[in-house]
Amino acid sequence: MFFCRIPDGNFGDDLNPYLWPRLLPDAFDGAVEYRPKDNHAIDLADPQEELFVGIGTLIRRELPATAIKHVFGSGFGYGALPDDGNWHYHCVRGPLTAAKLGLDPAKGITDPAVLIRLLPRPAxxxxxxxxxxxxxxxxxxxxxxxxxxxxxxxxxxxxxxxxxxxxxxxxxxxxxxxxxxxxxxxxxxxxxxxxxxxxxxxxxxxxxxxxxxxxxxxxxxxxxxxxxxxxxxxxxxxxxxxxxxxxxxxxxxxxGRPMLSRDGVLENRIERLLETLDAFCRPRGFRLNTGSRGDAEARRETADPRTVAGE
The missing domain is CATH 3.40.50 (Rossmann fold)
Structure with missing residues (x-):
């Protein structure tokens, strides 16, 4: 698992070690932490390590060129576009990242942090x-x-x-x-x-x-x-x-006029992320933990009725 580590803590980046081991409990041999202000190379035990690049703005040239990078929902935004051929874009954060990388627009699903909706939450x-x-x-x-x-x-x-x-x-x-x-x-x-x-x-x-x-x-x-x-x-x-x-x-x-995406849009993006994640896991023999997921209908019952931006 590859993610950014801010020494003082940062909610978005810290969602990676919180979310992914719960959804993919047997997928990771460890983690590689990227500290953007340390100004040193990212050390890998194996230069051809396979990295899972998830939540964050992590599509950047600093990642080791020899490593195999599996991108699941990360975004572009800092520095230059990667120029090595070891990036595998299963899905990315949104349409702008997909366009920057010249990907099929369908790969710009959404940020995978929405998958926290699948984890059990106390009332x-x-x-x-x-x-x-x-x-x-x-x-x-x-x-x-x-x-x-x-x-x-x-x-x-x-x-x-x-x-x-x-x-x-x-x-x-x-x-x-x-x-x-x-x-x-x-x-x-x-x-x-x-x-x-x-x-x-x-x-x-x-x-x-x-x-x-x-x-x-x-x-x-x-x-x-x-x-x-x-x-x-x-x-x-x-x-x-x-x-x-x-x-x-x-x-x-x-x-102010608070916003929410529509319930149907959110459910669609979650389903597409799960389909993409399942396609990634299945040939590798990884277990996708959806036991805590609950069904879509149960999630809709807990949805806020204000489902249109500005309502």
Whole structure:
């Protein structure tokens, strides 16, 4: 299993070791972690290792050319396109990635993080009317917890464990999110969501890529970028930006139009992902664990009735 590891934690990337061993319990001999800011080569015990490239923006030239890369739902967005012939694209995140790679558009199914919908989840009461989850870098650099206190909403830290973040999302009535996988998981759990962007670290391409895969349009509301000030430096400016950010979130609570993909679209994408995953597993003798899946009808019964974007 190949995935990105952010030392402080990042919900989207950390979904890989949470999700895949549960769905493919006997498929992996281990994991290869990519740390994008370490600036060193990715070490493989076997230069012709077979890598499973799943959740994340991982289609990039840094992966070892000699390794066999099986892409299941990952996206493109950073750096140059891969130029070796050892990439096997079973499916990718969305139509923009498929177009960049010159693939059949049918391979742009959706981000595989939606498959968390297949895992058993305890019943969760809605404890939070509105929650906010920032991009992981903004969680490090800005005091968004203070902003949420000012706005009177619940703060979700994307650096916490996937189980904790998902439990918080499931317990939320409406999510405001700067984190792409906050939106994807909320959509999978049928929690209406509203996108925001500070533009500092947000890659619009991957948002448009995923939204295009489920029939939605990405049009985020701008929020200010701010940093934790050093003593006696920048406190006044950051304080003003925190107030501005809190006012923006408060405005979205009153006037925002939360989105959800349609139930039928989500179910279709899940079925297509499972068919593709089964086609990958069957000739290799891997077991696809769908015992916890439940049937589609049961999932539809738990779907939020607001199934059209903006309703």
């Amino acid at each position: 969760s009461e809605k404890r939070h009317r509105v929650s906010f989850i920032p991009h992981w870098e903004m969680a490090i650099s800005g005091d968004w917890q203070a902003v949420c206190r000012l706005a009177g909403i619940h703060y979700i830290d994307p650096r916490r464990s996937p189980a904790e973040v998902m439990a918080d999302i499931a317990a939320t009535e409406t999510l405001i999110t700067e984190a792409l996988h906050g939106a994807i998981v909320a959509d999978a759990l049928r929690v209406p969501w509203t996108p925001v962007s500070s533009k500092h670290t947000i890659l619009d391409f991957k948002w448009h890529d995923w939204c295009g895969s489920v029939g939605l349009t990405y049009a985020p509301t701008a929020v200010p970028t701010f940093w934790r000030p050093r003593p006696h430096i920048g406190r006044l400016i950051n304080g003003a930006k925190q107030l501005q950010a809190a006012a923006t979130l408060a405005y979205l609570i009153k006037s």
